[in-house]
Amino acid sequence: MSFFHLIQVEHKKIRRSRILLLLLIAAIVLWLPAIFNIDLSFDTRATGIAPEDNFFIQGFLGFSWFLFPAGMVVATVLIRQLERGNKGILKMLALPINPALLSLAKFAVLLFIAAIFILFAVIIYYVAAGYGTMVNDYHLLLSPTFVFKVAAVFFLVSIPMLSFFWLLSVCMQTMIFSAGISLVSVIPSILIMNSDYWFIYPMCYPFFVVTAKYGQLAAHLSTTPISYLPWIPVAVGFAVICLAFSCLFFGKAERR
Amino acid sequence: MLTMEWKKSKRTGFIPSFLGGALLTGLIPILYMAFISEIDTNLDINPLHVLLDANWQMMAMLKVSLIVVGACLLYYVESSDNALQKMQSLPIKDENLFFAKFLLISLIYLGVLVMEAIGLGFSSVFWFLEYPDLPMELVKNIGYMFMLSLPAIVLALLIASFFTNIWIALGLGMIGIFLATQLSNQNVILASFPFNLPFQTMHGTDAAAPDTLIWVALIETVVLLVIQKVSVSMRRYFR
Amino acid sequence: MNIIETNNLTKSYGDFQAVSEMNLHIKKGTVYGFLGPNGAGKSTAMKMLLGLTRPTSGSFTINGKKYPENRIAILKNIGSFIEGPAFYGNLTGEENLEIVQNILGLPHTSVLEALEMVGLTKTKKQLAKKYSLGMKQRLGLASALIGKPSILILDEPTNGLDPVGIHEIRSLIRSLPEKFDCTVLVSSHLLSEIELMADDIGILNQGRLLFEGTLDELEMKAVEMGYPTDNLEDTFLAIVDADNKKRGSLR
Ligand SMILES: Nc1ncnc2c1ncn2[C@@H]1O[C@H](COP(=O)(O)OP(=O)(O)O)[C@@H](O)[C@H]1O
Ligand SMILES: [Mg+2]
Numbered sequence: 001m002s003f004f005h006l007i008q009v010e011h012k013k014i015r016r017s018r019i020l021l022l023l024l025i026a027a028i029v030l031w032l033p034a035i036f037n038i039d040l041s042f043d044t045r046a047t048g049i050a051p052e053d054n055f056f057i058q059g060f061l062g063f064s065w066f067l068f069p070a071g072m073v074v075a076t077v078l079i080r081q082l083e084r085g086n087k088g089i090l091k092m093l094a095l096p097i098n099p100a101l102l103s104l105a106k107f108a109v110l111l112f113i114a115a116i117f118i119l120f121a122v123i124i125y126y127v128a129a130g131y132g133t134m135v136n137d138y139h140l141l142l143s144p145t146f147v148f149k150v151a152a153v154f155f156l157v158s159i160p161m162l163s164f165f166w167l168l169s170v171c172m173q174t175m176i177f178s179a180g181i182s183l184v185s186v187i188p189s190i191l192i193m194n195s196d197y198w199f200i201y202p203m204c205y206p207f208f209v210v211t212a213k214y215g216q217l218a219a220h221l222s223t224t225p226i227s228y229l230p231w232i233p234v235a236v237g238f239a240v241i242c243l244a245f246s247c248l249f250f251g252k253a254e255r256r
Numbered sequence: 257m258l259t260m261e262w263k264k265s266k267r268t269g270f271i272p273s274f275l276g277g278a279l280l281t282g283l284i285p286i287l288y289m290a291f292i293s294e295i296d297t298n299l300d301i302n303p304l305h306v307l308l309d310a311n312w313q314m315m316a317m318l319k320v321s322l323i324v325v326g327a328c329l330l331y332y333v334e335s336s337d338n339a340l341q342k343m344q345s346l347p348i349k350d351e352n353l354f355f356a357k358f359l360l361i362s363l364i365y366l367g368v369l370v371m372e373a374i375g376l377g378f379s380s381v382f383w384f385l386e387y388p389d390l391p392m393e394l395v396k397n398i399g400y401m402f403m404l405s406l407p408a409i410v411l412a413l414l415i416a417s418f419f420t421n422i423w424i425a426l427g428l429g430m431i432g433i434f435l436a437t438q439l440s441n442q443n444v445i446l447a448s449f450p451f452n453l454p455f456q457t458m459h460g461t462d463a464a465a466p467d468t469l470i471w472v473a474l475i476e477t478v479v480l481l482v483i484q485k486v487s488v489s490m491r492r493y494f495r
Numbered sequence: 496m497n498i499i500e501t502n503n504l505t506k507s508y509g510d511f512q513a514v515s516e517m518n519l520h521i522k523k524g525t526v527y528g529f530l531g532p533n534g535a536g537k538s539t540a541m542k543m544l545l546g547l548t549r550p551t552s553g554s555f556t557i558n559g560k561k562y563p564e565n566r567i568a569i570l571k572n573i574g575s576f577i578e579g580p581a582f583y584g585n586l587t588g589e590e591n592l593e594i595v596q597n598i599l600g601l602p603h604t605s606v607l608e609a610l611e612m613v614g615l616t617k618t619k620k621q622l623a624k625k626y627s628l629g630m631k632q633r634l635g636l637a638s639a640l641i642g643k644p645s646i647l648i649l650d651e652p653t654n655g656l657d658p659v660g661i662h663e664i665r666s667l668i669r670s671l672p673e674k675f676d677c678t679v680l681v682s683s684h685l686l687s688e689i690e691l692m693a694d695d696i697g698i699l700n701q702g703r704l705l706f707e708g709t710l711d712e713l714e715m716k717a718v719e720m721g722y723p724t725d726n727l728e729d730t731f732l733a734i735v736d737a738d739n740k741k742r743g744s745l746r
Contacts, residue, residue, distance in 0.1 A: 022427040029431050033438040062438060070430040078423035174269040176329050179426070183321050184280065187314060191292070260597050267585040267622075337624070338581035342638060345545045345577070346598045347570040492563070493549060 006097065006105040013082050014109060019075060020116060026071050027120035031128035034059045038132050041140075048219030052140045055129060056147070057214045063121055064154065064206040068114075069186040072162055075113045076169045077179050079106055089251065103250035107166050107243065114162060118151050150213060157209050160202035160235045163242035170246040199231040202238050257356035258363075261330070265360070270329055277322040278368040281315045282375035289379045303384035304393050307376050308457045313437075316455040319368060320408055320436070323361060324429030327412035328422050330357045335420045350488040354417060355481075361409050362402075369398045400458045400466060407450035407476035414484055448472045450480070498523040498646065498678050499544065503553035506539050513539040515702040516553065521680060521695070524672050528693030529682035532735060535699040537682040538578050541648050544680075545575050557646065571599075574644035576652055580635025584624030588615050588634050591623055592641055601642045609641040612667065614660075628655040636664065643675040650682050661688075668692050686731040698731065700738045 034041070034055060041055040049057070083089045083106075125147070129140040165182045172178040189204035193211065198204055212226050265271065285307045295306060334340040343353060373394045380390055387393075412429055419425040436451035444464045447456060453473055458466050499521040506514040514536040521527045531537050542548040544555060546566050555562065557569050582591045592606045610616045613633040618626070623634060632655045639647060649668070653661045669692050671677050683689050689696055690710065698706040698713075706713060710727075717724045722733040 017421070018424060019427075022424060022431075026427070026431050026434070029435055033435070037440070062434070066437060067430075067434045070434065071427065074423050074427040074430060077426055081422060175332075175422075176269040176273050176325060180269075180273050180276075180322075180325055183325070184277075184318065187317055187321070190314075260594055263590060263594065264583055264586065266590070333583060333585060337584045338579075339583045340581075341547060341577065342581035342595070343598075344547055345570060345573070345575045346595060347567045348598050349567070492546075 003101055003105065006101055007108045010102075010105045010109045011112065014078065014113075017078055017082065019078050019113065022074070023071060023113070023117045024120050024124075026067055027117070027124040030063055030067055030121060031059055031124045033062075035128050035131060038136065041132075042136075042138075044218075047221045049214075049217050049221070051138065052129070052142055053217040055132060055140050056125065056142055057210065057217060059125060059128075060121075060150070060154075060210045061207070061214065064210045065190060066186065068117065068121075068158070068206060069161065069189075069203065070183065071117055072110070072114055072158075072165060073179055073182045073186075075110060075117075076165045076182065077175060079110060080169045080175065080178075099251040100247035103166075103170065103247045104243070107163065107246070110162055110166060111159070114158060115155055118155055122147055122151050150210075153209055154206055157205040157235070160239040160242070161205060163239045163246070164202055167242040167246045167249075170249050199234050202235060205235065257352055258359050261356040261360045264333060265330065268329055268333055270326060271364070273329075274322060274326065274364045274368060277318060278371035281318050281368065282371035284311050284315050284318075285372075285375045285379045289383045293383075300385065302393070302459075303380035303387055304376060304390070304397065305459055306384075307379055308397075309460060312457050312460070313455065315372060317433070317437070319365070319405070320433050320451055320454055322368070323365065323405070323409055324412045324426065324433065326361055326364075327357070327409070327416040328425045328429065330360070330413070331416040331420075331425065332422045335422075350492075351485045354413060354484055354488075357413055358410060358481075361413070362406065365405060365409065366402055369402055373398050397458055400470070401454065403470050404453040404456055404473045407473055407480060408454050410477055410480040410484070411450040414480060414487075417484070418487070444468070444472075448476065450476055496523050497521060499555065499557050499680065501540075501544075501553065501555040504540065504543060504550055504555055505552045506536075506543060506548065507551045512702045514543070517699075517702075517704050518707075519555075519697060519704070520707065521678060523678055524676065525694040526668060526672060526679045526681060526692050528689030528696040529680060529699065530684070530686055530689050530696055530731065531682070531699030532684055534701075535684075536702040537699055538650050540699070541575075541577055541650050541680070541682065544648060545573065545577065546570070547577065572644055573646045573648060574639035574641065575648040576635045576639040577648070577650045579651075579654065580631045580638075582623045582631065582634055582638070584622070586623055587620050588623055588626065588630075588637075589619040591634060592637055595638045595641055599642050605642050609637040612640055613637045614663065629657060629660055632656055633660070643677065645675075645677050647671065647677055647679045647681075649679065651684070652681060653683070653688065665692055686728050690727055698734060700735045701742065703738070705734055705738055 038055070041058065042051045044051060044054055047054070126141065129142070132140045164185070168178040168182055172181075185203050189201065189207055192198055192201045193204040193208050198208055209226070215221050215225070288307070288311050293310065334343065344350065377390065377394055380387060411432070415428050415432075416425040419428070432451045436449055436455060439446040439449055439452050441447045441452070441456065441461055446452065447461060447464065447469070453469065456469060461469065464472075497520045499519060501517055501519045503516045503518065504514060505512065505516055517540060529537050529540070539548065543550050544557065546562055546569070558572060560569050562569060583594070586594070589606060589610065592609055593603075596603065596606050607616070610619050613636050615630065615633050615637060618630065623631065626634060632652070636649070636652055639649060652668070653664050656664060665688065668679055668681060671679055681689070681692060693710075695707070695709055696713065697704055706716065708716075713727070713730065714724055717730045717733075723729040
């Protein structure tokens, strides 16, 4: 069975799980407060950022700090539960497939869910910004090229974090531990991001990137600029190691 | 009933998770003082206010997450392997099952608060000038925070009892937490959102006086418990 | 005297009737065999008796008590086992039973007795999720038998057991009315099995009760209708088959 085929199979498994509906609700909850507090977007004296940039960045800050990582913890729990509930994993392991490939296919589904989640956030952003434009008579919509570029970078830098979540869920037998540790690892990212060693902590990459963008757009705000070295090699190495180990450990507990 | 719930939570990671969470939130103020704070501790200030203002957001965040995960877990144990069906065919009331879970989380949550108090107390004594009312202040704060967290516990359990799919319950809980972090505390109504109440501190909420919020919390707890009771009979009707 | 009686009990899912207008009469102190092919509605009917699912229409009394007014009172006297075992996988066999024992307010010895009855005494300290299929089944049975309830509702209790286990459980069920003075409602899709345990039988197909009575009465009816009688399994198949044909022609 080809890898591509396997991904299709894995994708089929999340059918009717209502995860997409959940992510859509999350995306709406993300932008609702932004609409209610839209006045804050226009209060930019301190930062010197354009209101339309401000509206977009504030929403994405909340997204990258908590909502996105927490949503992905939930998605990881989902993928794992679908497999463990009713012993589906035993069936899969009894089929002639390489467990490592199976693990990677599941990770690909996790990435797929992440991409959809980001896409939802972008779509609802346009709805919210469109509404804000109408109500305030001020053009709040940013160009799609800009928004999608930010979204694409966001997706890429979240991969190391996702691979860490995936590794935890593969290695830990007790679901609450993997979900709990993943969540707990997200919360302090706000502290670590401000230190010089932010690049060794993948959980803060998405937040860091959005914050850096904030600094770029706001005239009076200086945030740590992105330095690609040693960040990129560390990030890639981290993701590769996590994925390698999750392939190695996948299904081990069940075959014991 | 309570001892039974305790027994059911064996080997699920429920107790260790709360223990780990308690240690972690207890450590936060200590780590803050040791590594991050640049405050002049020789001033005559209330150390608790300083520590809470700096760390409470994160500590509350951790605890609310703990509540949500714990609530999901307690109901997950019921729904996997069909145990809930067995429970429903025994002569007990669904709402008692719920209430026992509520008590269990509340009690263990109180334990978490005590750990936090130890962390806060230690940091105050170790880094700050002596503050005579410290023990009393600590006890008052803990009691206050405990009361304010009850609605969050009931709401998390309510969500978990409604959705047998653990990821949906967990996801809705996460959305609730996120919403709480986004809501402003300047407005009593917004501050009263069940997941937002645990983020309030006794001195730091401008929107309402502490006793108002205590009343709000108690009323919300009762209302949510009533909703739970009604929903049990509703669900029996649709089953 | 009928300890369980149903009156036009019906359960529909949408426009599909899983159980339709069923009238059961179960006598006190007997074993009542509930027979029907897969999907006939046996589990659905039993779930309604336990209040696990709400009847769409019709009613029933258990021990003269009505559901839903007397739900708790009814459940106090019933031990049940529905659609395979229900248990807490993170607890041991013994701990699982202790929970049921606590709720029913029984002495701790009842746990050991129940374990002994189903032959799980040696493995009572193992986690329930590590049990084999048959052991899980036995654990489920133990949680029904614990405390010697006056009514037992057992849904396909011998599924997944080995031949020795099937024999054990069958003779256990057969002996229950005398030993504990209780009434048993047991379902199966095998007539050969019901034949060995039951005093009365009810045959169910596609939600309808086709026959109710003793084995002798079933044989008499079969002769009357011209069904084969030398082998009861064939009789059962012929009855169900005839019913299916009749429905087919109706559609
Ligand atoms: N929750 C449900 N929703 C829809 N249909 C159901 C449900 N439960 C049972 N059924 C249907 O009712 C019929 C009877 O099922 P059941 O009582 O389990 O049969 P059995 O006699 O094998 O125990 C089946 O056709 C099944 O598909
Ligand atoms: Mg059945």
